[in-house]
Amino acid sequence: MIIVLEPDSDDEVLAAVVRQASNYPGIQTRRHVIRGTEHTVSEVYLLGDTKSIPTEGFEQIPGVRRVVRVAAKYRIIGRHGVAAESVGFEYNGVRFDERQVHLFAGLCAVDTRPNVEATARALQAAGIRTTRMGVYKPRTSPYDFQGLGAPCLPWVFELAGKYGIRVIAMEVTDPRQLDEIGRALEEAGRPTGVMLQVGTRNAQNFELLKRLGQQQEFPVLYKRGMGISLEESLNACEYIASEGNPRIIFCLRGVKTHLGDPHRNLVDFAHVPVVRRLTRLPVCVDPSHATGRMDLDPEGIPEIFHAIGQGVISGAAMALVDFHPDPKVALCDGPQALTLEQLPLLVAYTRGVRAAYEAARQLFAPPAGEVRSA
Numbered sequence: 001m002i003i004v005l006e007p008d009s010d011d012e013v014l015a016a017v018v019r020q021a022s023n024y025p026g027i028q029t030r031r032h033v034i035r036g037t038e039h040t041v042s043e044v045y046l047l048g049d050t051k052s053i054p055t056e057g058f059e060q061i062p063g064v065r066r067v068v069r070v071a072a073k074y075r076i077i078g079r080h081g082v083a084a085e086s087v088g089f090e091y092n093g094v095r096f097d098e099r100q101v102h103l104f105a106g107l108c109a110v111d112t113r114p115n116v117e118a119t120a121r122a123l124q125a126a127g128i129r130t131t132r133m134g135v136y137k138p139r140t141s142p143y144d145f146q147g148l149g150a151p152c153l154p155w156v157f158e159l160a161g162k163y164g165i166r167v168i169a170m171e172v173t174d175p176r177q178l179d180e181i182g183r184a185l186e187e188a189g190r191p192t193g194v195m196l197q198v199g200t201r202n203a204q205n206f207e208l209l210k211r212l213g214q215q216q217e218f219p220v221l222y223k224r225g226m227g228i229s230l231e232e233s234l235n236a237c238e239y240i241a242s243e244g245n246p247r248i249i250f251c252l253r254g255v256k257t258h259l260g261d262p263h264r265n266l267v268d269f270a271h272v273p274v275v276r277r278l279t280r281l282p283v284c285v286d287p288s289h290a291t292g293r294m295d296l297d298p299e300g301i302p303e304i305f306h307a308i309g310q311g312v313i314s315g316a317a318m319a320l321v322d323f324h325p326d327p328k329v330a331l332c333d334g335p336q337a338l339t340l341e342q343l344p345l346l347v348a349y350t351r352g353v354r355a356a357y358e359a360a361r362q363l364f365a366p367p368a369g370e371v372r373s374a
């Protein structure tokens with residue numbers, strides 16, 4: 001059961017809700033705070049067997065907006081009728097919600113300092129404050145480049161700060177890496193922020209997921225499992241949230257089947273609206289790992305652009321895109337990397353598709369004065 005408080009309500013209301021909950025043995029409470037641009041909404045989750053608890057006792061408390069009986073299995077990440085305004089979070093000065101799109105353009109794998117610097121400089125020139133930088137790389141073959149690991153963190157963070165990057169999506173493959181990242185950020189003087197990425201290969205690594213949920217410092221970018229159902233991936237996000245960290249973005253990145261040939265994966269971006277309907281997680285798409293190739297259509301538009309477009313036109317809030325100053329020599333995933341010269345084109349393209357999505361939303365907007373119940 002979820003008790004939703006009025007926006008910006010004070011601790012008295014919270015205390016009254018917790019007091020009311022204490023009348024029911026075996027029920028625990030957990031508070032979730034959703035910070036929007038204008039308001040902060042607190043919710044109190046009643047954990048335990050709440051079936052026989054009447055809602056009236058909570059509804060009568062002044063300052064309680066409504067009480068939601070959660071039938072769905074995604075207790076924390078579930079949408080539960082929550083409107084768009086309550087979706088998302090802010091991290092390091094960047095707002096992640098359903099009202100804007102962030103391009104996380106950057107290196108699949110950090111290789112050299114000059115390449116990180118060239119990429120960060122191009123991002124700044126394009127007005128982008130978010131990037132991807134892989135440092136711990138999970139590779140199919142043990143003989144492939146495994147990433148530079150912790151030693152490169154100091155200069156990656158330094159360069160990110162130098163070029164105004166606020167958030168770096170960085171995959172972690174082992175809980176110990178959270179401490180390495182936290183320490184390096186601290187030692188560098190926190191010039192930037194990190195969004196911890198769970199790769200598709202770790203989509204059901206429950207110990208890693210729990211560890212990511214037990215910290216609140218970093219938000220989490222969860223990449224859907226390539227060989228498991230959507231439901232299983234959403235349950236994995238619920239693991240993170242149920243441990244205490246609801247700041248999660250759900251990333252679609254294609255699923256593994258030869259039916260997607262010649263793409264690396266079968267592009268699954270038709271699931272963007274499904275994830276938005278079922279959960280309140282902002283949705284990301286990764287067109288680079290989904291398509292895996294740099295082919296062009298007959299007009300010269302890269303297929304990767306078309307894949308991003310499919311995600312953005314459906315309401316994706318973020319796209320993770322591989323770039324490299326010289327894809328031919330990239331140590332990881334060069335064949336799918338865009339060049340830095342293509343970055344301004346991608347920005348313009350994404351802006352155009354987003355405008356089309358906004359127009360589509362207007363077509364379905366409720367008549368003036370009516371509010372859509374999500």
Ligand code: PEP
Nearest residue numbers: 134199200201223253289
């Ligand atoms: C990546 O984003 O670098 C990556 C390895 O992606 P995925 O886990 O989706 O394969």
Ligand code: MN
Nearest residue numbers: 108289332333
């Ligand atoms: Mn990659």
